[in-house]
Amino acid sequence: MGDGLAAASHLCTAAFFDRPVLAVAPDLLGATIRHGPVVVRLTEVEAYGGVDDPASHAARGPTPRSAVMFGPPGRAYVYLSYGVHWCVNIVCGPPGQACAVLLRAGEVLAGHDLLRPRWPTLPERDLARGPGRLGRVLAAGPTMTGTSVTGDGPLTLYRPALDADPGADPAAVTRTARATRIDSGPRIGIRSATERPWRFWLADDPTVSGPRRPPARP
DNA sequence: ATTATGATCGTCT
DNA sequence: GACGATCATAATG
Numbered sequence: 001m002g003d004g005l006a007a008a009s010h011l012c013t014a015a016f017f018d019r020p021v022l023a024v025a026p027d028l029l030g031a032t033i034r035h036g037p038v039v040v041r042l043t044e045v046e047a048y049g050g051v052d053d054p055a056s057h058a059a060r061g062p063t064p065r066s067a068v069m070f071g072p073p074g075r076a077y078v079y080l081s082y083g084v085h086w087c088v089n090i091v092c093g094p095p096g097q098a099c100a101v102l103l104r105a106g107e108v109l110a111g112h113d114l115l116r117p118r119w120p121t122l123p124e125r126d127l128a129r130g131p132g133r134l135g136r137v138l139a140a141g142p143t144m145t146g147t148s149v150t151g152d153g154p155l156t157l158y159r160p161a162l163d164a165d166p167g168a169d170p171a172a173v174t175r176t177a178r179a180t181r182i183d184s185g186p187r188i189g190i191r192s193a194t195e196r197p198w199r200f201w202l203a204d205d206p207t208v209s210g211p212r213r214p215p216a217r218p
Numbered sequence: 219a220t221t222a223t224g225a226t227c228g229t230c231t
Numbered sequence: 232g233a234c235g236a237t238c239a240t241a242a243t244g
Contacts, residue, residue: 082226133238
């Protein structure tokens with residue numbers, strides 16, 4: 001391959017996403033997502049709990065927009081944020097639960113030739129820092145909604161390089177093989193269910209968009 | 219460094 | 232017609 005992906009070229013399977021969203025979300029940290037020549041290592045995600053989560057777009061049942069989340073896991077849900085930014089989620093869990101993981105930030109590993117001319121002054125660590133900018137470097141758009149991220153669509157997700165056993169059962173892909181600590185805290189930019197610490201990030205990673213320290217324990 | 223504001227449009231009421 | 236799972240820019244301490 002020659003682009004640095006060799007150590008991380010294990011596809012995330014549909015079974016990887018067919019687990020509780022609170023298990024999938026932290027397991028996506030350190031994973032890489034690719035669209036064409038652009039590759040990003042994920043450093044920050046948020047879990048959304050579907051029908052039981054007031055902060056989720058799926059909270060009030062299926063609508064034309066949220067319908068994809070009610071379908072099978074491993075597909076992309078792309079929505080327009082504030083009329084400006086296209087943000088990427090991955091559907092998780094069994095059909096009907098409408099759980100998803102919002103990809104919030106990452107480190108660009110490949111594709112600089114394409115990206116750098118378009119944002120010549122943006123600091124390296126900011127290229128995919130925040131869900132809007134991450135969606136931007138991935139060229140996310142509405143037509144991506146419903147496409148699979150397990151190999152057949154424009155977006156492809158690869159398991160973390162440190163989870164290197166190709167035959168491992170998805171349920172065994174845990175933090176035990178991970179070198180980096182994971183922190184968690186409240187999700188960003190929402191007004192309900194703010195008590196749920198469902199935002200996850202790689203501790204001390206400079207590409208994380210929000211607060212990099214977990215809230216103080218009372 | 220932090221804070222304020224405009225942009226901009228699909229989605230749902 | 233109102234409201235965002237946000238970001239860039241400008242103004243201010």
